[in-house]
Amino acid sequence: MPFVEPGGYSRGELDRVGNRIREGVAGSEDLRILDNWRASHLYVLNTFQASLRTRRSRFDVGEQITIAQRLKRRPTIIDKLNREAGMSLSxxxxxxxxxxxxxxxxxxxxFRTSVLNSRAAHELLGDQNRYNYIVSPKPSGYRGIHDVYKYNVGSTGGVRWNGLRLEIQYRTYIQHAWATAVEISDIVNATRLKFSEANNDITRLFLLCSEILSRYHEGVNGYCGNLAARDLIFEYKNIESRIHAISRLRGLTSSAFQKFARSSKLFILVNYTSTEKEGHFEAESFPDNASAAVRYSELELRLEGIADVVLVGSSQQDAIKLAYTNYFSDASGFISALDQAVEGLS
Structure with missing residues (x-):
């Protein structure tokens, strides 16, 4: 299976590309370097996912553990460079x-403990709780754990990718349901809650939702642990009765989610957000990483401003639908879990 290699530019050159993108003066060569840099991460992504799948196979039979991968969208990379002034591309x-x-x-x-205790030479960046948002939930209500690794091998075939970074994101199904509902809500309610740029009401509402889900389904307090259950439910219902943000997610089940069939391990998902095709969903499958990377860049350029395009992959049946429900505009899992929790805590 062919993989894209880093293009031979230095980290300094790469960061200068990032700066020109941030300043809005990037040229076609800058975007070509960005696309190559992103595509080169597919090798690292493939290596880590294969290792994680092997580790999952050694766990108890019946453990419902879903593993999927994604390569960050070009618009999201550019947005992150613009949002975080100190962020360098490298x-x-x-x-x-x-x-x-x-x-x-x-x-x-x-599972995470077994990964942390593995003998692999890849370097964990920071201590084990640096991005532990279960122990210390974010003020937004986000819960999960992100471990960042720097790829490091001694094999002749892999050394060309040494130094590239990858994030492993751990979530429970409940934490995942909340996080994907936030992304769907940002589309439906025209907000940027994911990036802490939404108005106070919807920000507070989803924080309360996170607390409700955490207490009922996982038996632990979240960011709002000081609130009594009665006050928690009262405030949630009061805000929702005014802004109806959760109501807009009810029944939002994309037909594409139901029809999506697995026939490959690598997909580009296209979700149209404007023009006459708004709400239309398409999926393309690919036999190898190199052809997927080329097509990814091509579609992003052609559909810029009219569709969300993302490259994802998994070896598990239905894993892409579960791991990336936000791209299918499906909030049913979140709604079901939330309704159950609200009733249980009332």
Whole structure:
């Protein structure tokens, strides 16, 4: 299976490309370097996912652990460069990401501990709790754990990718349902809650939702642990009765989610957001990483401003639908879990 190699430019050159993108003066060569840099992460992504799948196979039979991968969208990379003034392109650690979703906190903890204790030479950047948003939930209500690794091998075939970074994202199904609902809500309610740029009401509403889900389904307090259950539910219902943000997600089940069939391990998902094709969904499958990377850049350029385009992959049946439900505009799992929790805590 062919993989794209880093193009031979220095980290300094790469960061200068990032600066020109941030300043709005990037040329076609800058974007070519950006696309090559992103595509080169597919090798690291493939290596990590294969290792994680092997580790999952050694866990108890019946453990419902979902593993998927994604390569960051070009618009999202550019947006991150613009949002974070100190961010350099060479240090952006989530261009490549593996997402692992677990049935419960115990399963997540056991699996992550086994990864942390592995003898692989890849370097964990920072201490083990640097991005632990389960122990310390974000003020937005986000819960999950992100571990960042720097790829490091001694094999002749792999040394060309040494130094590239990858993020492993750990979530329970409940944490994942909340996080994807936030992304869907940003589209439906025209906000940027994911980036902490939404108005106070919807920000507070989703924070309360996170707390409700955490307490009922996982038995732990989140960011709002000081609130009594009665006050928590009262405030949630009061805000929702005014802004109806959750109501807009009810029944939002894309037909594409139901029809999406697995026939490959690598897909480009296209979700049209404007023009006469708004709401239309397409998926293309690919036999290898190199052809997928070329097509990814091509579609992003052609569909800029009218569609969300993302390159994802997994070896599991239905894993892409579960791991990336936000691209299918499906919030049913979140709504079901939230309704159950609200009733249980009332």
């Amino acid at each position: 240090r952006m650690h989530d261009i490549a990401g593996c997402r692992i979703i677990f049935p419960n906190l115990n399963s997540l903890d056991r």
